[in-house]
Amino acid sequence: MAAGCTCSTRRARQRVRRSSNSARVNVAIDLVERLDRVLPQTQCGQCGFAGCRPYAEAMARGEAGVERCPPGGDAGARALAKLLDVPPVPYDRSRGEHKPPIVALVVEEDCIGCTKCIQACPVDAIIGGSKHMHTVIEPLCTGCELCVPACPVDCIVMIAP
Structure with a gap:
């Protein structure tokens, strides 16, 4: 803080910083929510994560690709890519094939x-x-x-x- 900065100015700057950090957190949470809504909620773990929500969180952090969900298939990978604003990639069939509902x-x-x-x-x-x-x-x-x-x-x- 600059010398001569009043306490009220300092508090105002701290509020702005907290508000800015809060806005970034809210944007990240909103993205996770949107990604999670696109996922099929089978919680099958075939993506390599413990469920759909952890997979959505990893995608939002940039730690996982959109091609990992067998139940979502190619259509799911395209929808996830659109949300993340990344080029669409085909579903990774090495993770298994999506089967009819059981x-x-x-x-x-x-x-x-x-x-x-x-x-x-x-x-x-x-x-x-x-x-x-x-x-x-x-x-x-x-x-x-x-x-x-x-x-x-x-x-x-x-x-x-």
Whole structure:
């Protein structure tokens, strides 16, 4: 601060700096929100991130490309590129192909109630108590298949909705 600067001037400059920093943070949050809305919300992890929101945050920071989402495919990559104002690139097929919609089904008579599928589900689509059979809330299931390998008795199958 310059010598002779009054306290009120100093406070005003600090407010302007805080306001400027706040505006930059709000713009970044807004971009993350817009990117997250474009993503399919399957929370499948095929992009290499723990879910759609972490992937959106990485894209907003410039740490991930737009081509990583199998459920979004080429159309999703184009939409993300448009939001980020970068050249569109085709979806990276080495990450897997997007499949038709599927949902999990717990074969209840085989379920031992271990809760491992509940813990694996990123969208809380499976309900049930310990040592009681579990069931899938179909409208919430994204078909990510993360519950299938978690089941020790192989009582989860994927079916068309």
